[in-house]
Each structure stands twice: as C-alpha cells, then as structure tokens.
Amino acid sequence: MQFAKRMEQFGEGIFSSLLAMKKRRLAEGKPVVDLSVGTPNIPPAPHIIEALVEAAKDEKNYIYAIQDLSELRLAAAQWYERRYQVSLDPETEILALLGSQDGLAHIALSILDEGDLMLVPDPCYPVFADGPKLAGAELYYMPQRKENGYIIDLSQIPEDVARRAKFMLISYPNNPTTVLAPDSFYRDVIAFAKKYDIMVLHDNAYSELVFDGASCGSFLQYPGAKDVGVEFNSLSKTYGMAGARVGFCLGNREMVKNLGLLKSNIDYGIFLPIQKAAIAALTGDQSYVETNRAAYERRRDLLCDGLTSIGWRVERCPATMFVWADVPEKFKSSMEFVEALCERAGVIVTPGSAFGPSGEGHVRMALVQDEDQIQSAVQAIRESGILL
Ligand SMILES: Cc1ncc(COP(=O)(O)O)c(C=O)c1O
Numbered sequence: 566m567q568f569a570k571r572m573e574q575f576g577e578g579i580f581s582s583l584l585a586m587k588k589r590r591l592a593e594g595k596p597v598v599d600l601s602v603g604t605p606n607i608p609p610a611p612h613i614i615e616a617l618v619e620a621a622k623d624e625k626n627y628i629y630a631i632q633d634l635s636e637l638r639l640a641a642a643q644w645y646e647r648r649y650q651v652s653l654d655p656e657t658e659i660l661a662l663l664g665s666q667d668g669l670a671h672i673a674l675s676i677l678d679e680g681d682l683m684l685v686p687d688p689c690y691p692v693f694a695d696g697p698k699l700a701g702a703e704l705y706y707m708p709q710r711k712e713n714g715y716i717i718d719l720s721q722i723p724e725d726v727a728r729r730a731k732f733m734l735i736s737y738p739n740n741p742t743t744v745l746a747p748d749s750f751y752r753d754v755i756a757f758a759k760k761y762d763i764m765v766l767h768d769n770a771y772s773e774l775v776f777d778g779a780s781c782g783s784f785l786q787y788p789g790a791k792d793v794g795v796e797f798n799s800l801s802k803t804y805g806m807a808g809a810r811v812g813f814c815l816g817n818r819e820m821v822k823n824l825g826l827l828k829s830n831i832d833y834g835i836f837l838p839i840q841k842a843a844i845a846a847l848t849g850d851q852s853y854v855e856t857n858r859a860a861y862e863r864r865r866d867l868l869c870d871g872l873t874s875i876g877w878r879v880e881r882c883p884a885t886m887f888v889w890a891d892v893p894e895k896f897k898s899s900m901e902f903v904e905a906l907c908e909r910a911g912v913i914v915t916p917g918s919a920f921g922p923s924g925e926g927h928v929r930m931a932l933v934q935d936e937d938q939i940q941s942a943v944q945a946i947r948e949s950g951i952l953l
Pocket residue numbers: 603663664665666667690736740768770798799800801807810811812
C-alpha cells in the first residue's frame with residue numbers, strides 16, 4: 566500500500582507515547598498521576614446535561630444537522646456582546662465548529678495552497694502547525710521566548726517573510742506558555758496584518774481561565790480586527806464540554822464564509838442535541854464559569870506552590886489549565902526528564918519539545934486532576950528524590 570506523502574510529516578503523536586509509558590507503569594501495579602493531556606475532568610453544569618438529555622429523547626433530533634441552528638448562532642452573538650462588547654451578525658460572522666480543533670485543521674486548508682507561507686507561534690498547540698502542513702504550506706515559526714514574556718516579537722519577522730506570509734495564527738492566553746498578551750500586542754498584530762495583507766486567526770480557547778483577579782478580552786474588540794481576521798472560541802474548557810465538540814469561528818465574514826464552504830463539503834454539522842446543550846450553556850446560568858475558573862486556580866496554587874516548596878521553582882501560571890515549568894538543570898532534555906519523572910515518581914507530564922523547537926527546556930503539566938491527586942503528585946516527586 567502506498568499512502569500519501571503528506572503522512573510522512575506525522576510521527577506517532579506524543580500523547581500516544583505518553584499513554585504507552587503510563588500503561589507500562591500501571592501494568593507493573595504502580596500508581597500514576599497523569600498530568601499530560603489537557604482534557605478537563607470537571608463535568609458541565611446540570612442544566613447543560615439536562616438540555617442534552619431532553620434533546621436526545623426527541624426522535625426528530627437524529628437527522629443530519631447540516632447547518633447550525635439559528636438559535637445557536639444567536640446565542641454565540643449574544644455571548645460575544647455580553648462578555649466582550651463585540652457585535653457580530655449571527656448569519657454572516659459566526660460559524661459553529663466541531664470544536665476549535667476542527668476549525669484549526671480546516672481553516673488552514675481553506676486558506677493555504679501548497680507552498681504558501683504561514684506564520685505560527687513556537688511553541689504552539691500542535692494542530693496550529695499540523696493544519697498548514699496538511700495543506701502543504703511552508704511554516705515560519707514565530708518564537709515565544711521567556712525573555713520576551715513569551716509574547717511574539719513581530720519586529721523579528723524578516724521583511725521578506727512578512728511579505729510572503731498569507732496567514733498568521735496567534736493565541737493568548739497561550740497553550741503551552743500560559744501567558745496573556747497586552748493590548749498593544751493585538752493592536753500591533755492588526756497593523757502588521759494590514760501592512761502585509763495577512764489573514765489572522767486568534768485562538769481564544771482559554772479566555773475564561775484567567776487567574777489572580779485578572780481577565781482577558783477578545784481579539785475582535787480591537788479596532789480593525791474584523792478587517793483582517795477571525796477568532797476561534799470553544800465551549801470545551803469554559804463550560805466543561807470538551808467531548809461534546811462545540812466551538813465557533815467568529816469575525817471576518819469572508820473568512821467565515823470560506824471555512825463554512827469547505828466544512829459543508831466535509832461534515833454534516835453538529836449533532837442537534839449538542840447544539841441545544843450549547844445554547845443552554847451560553848444562555849443559561851453563568852455561575853459555572855466562575856466556579857470552574859476558581860477550581861483550576863486552586864489546583865494551580867497547589868501544584869506550583871507544592872513543587873516550589875520541594876525545591877523545583879515553578880511559577881504560578883497566570884492563565885489556562887496548564888503549568889509551564891523549566892526542566893531541572895541536571896536533565897539534558899525535556900523528554901529525558903519526562904521519562905525519569907514517570908519512571909521514578911509515576912507522574913506523567915508533556916515534554917516542551919512536543920510543542921515546537923522553542924519548547925525544549927520546559928515541561929507542561931495539565932491541571933486535569935482533583936486536588937488530592939495533585940497533592941499526591943507533589944508528594945511522589947518529593948519522595949522519588951528526582952530533584953536532589
Ligand atoms: C489552544 C487550544 N486551542 C484549541 C484546543 C482544542 O479545543 P476544542 O476542544 O475546542 O477542539 C485546545 C485544546 O486543548 C487548545 O489548547
């Protein structure tokens with residue numbers, strides 16, 4: 566069998582390798598605390614589950630959805646108005662996605678031809694680069710360096726690269742580095758995109774997981790944003806609905822239309838009961854959002870403060886459901902440390918190198934376990950002596 570050449574760019578995903586490590590340890594009867602994959606373990610609010618169950622009981626809801634319910638787009642528009650003071654036309658400036666992941670892979674295919682140049686952050690959430698790779702595009706990595714607060718430095722992008730670039734992806738609060746971007750960054754991105762005629766996508770998956778009393782807005786709040794780009798937002802983390810697969814592409818109507826056209830040839834829309842659950846999430850009681858945020862903040866404090874108290878200085882992350890930590894000095898690479906941490910302490914984390922070249926020297930820990938498990942992880946790391 567001769568498979569497509571494009572598949573040669575994809576090795577076994579890091580999470581499959583980490584899962585194999587975890588299984589080996591469990592088979593030996595040893596305990597494991599898994600802080601690798603960012604899958605939320607906090608269930609959605611009861612009214613969301615009830616809306617899903619009620620809609621699932623209705624036989625009429627098993628047809629192909631084909632399109633978004635108008636009520637869903639309207640609910641998303643009202644959400645953006647209420648939360649970010651951004652006005653959007655539900656029919657032309659909003660498209661529902663089967664999670665941002667669906668959108669991230671497909672928007673690249675809808676914009677980029679083979680050989681086109683795409684600007685992606687480094688380190689980044691893997692599909693940011695995988696979508697353009699599927700499209701046969703060339704990638705230019707924009708480093709997010711510690712010395713620059715992990716914010717992309719647009720002035721470092723060479724003139725010829727900027728001129729050739731067709732599409733640019735940015736995302737703050739950032740996975741994996743956890744930082745928020747200042748207002749000036751978004752203004753600079755819009756000016757840069759206008760100057761060089763570049764389309765922009767801002768992925769805002771963690772807008773509601775911001776800690777220490779801070780908050781963040783939307784890319785679409787900044788003047789001119791809709792002229793150059795779109796934002797993705799998702800119900801996965803904000804409403805604990807990761808498995809339900811609902812997100813949105815919002816903003817520039819040509820980009821929304823183009824992505825919708827591609828998707829209409831690929832999928833048949835979101836299962837209607839899930840659309841109804843999403844409407845319930847967006848229009849119902851919002852107290853869950855704060856309760857959920859506070860739960861992640863407590864987990865962050867326990868993990869960061871706990872690790873720092875046992876000799877691994879890990880700063881409290883400002884946002885997201887992740888902690889981005891420096892690899893202790895005696896380890897040569899993030900993967901070497903990840904393997905040792907699993908072997909000696911049974912704690913599974915993701916090597917920074919999995920997120921791109923600038924991720925080396927770090928590990929990412931996902932706050933996806935309850936507080937007692939996080940405490941067990943800290944204790945196991947201390948008892949293993951790995952930090953000595
Ligand atoms: C930055 C970022 N974008 C998008 C996603 C995918 O979200 P969704 O569940 O909406 O596909 C994730 C998931 O971890 C993420 O970290």
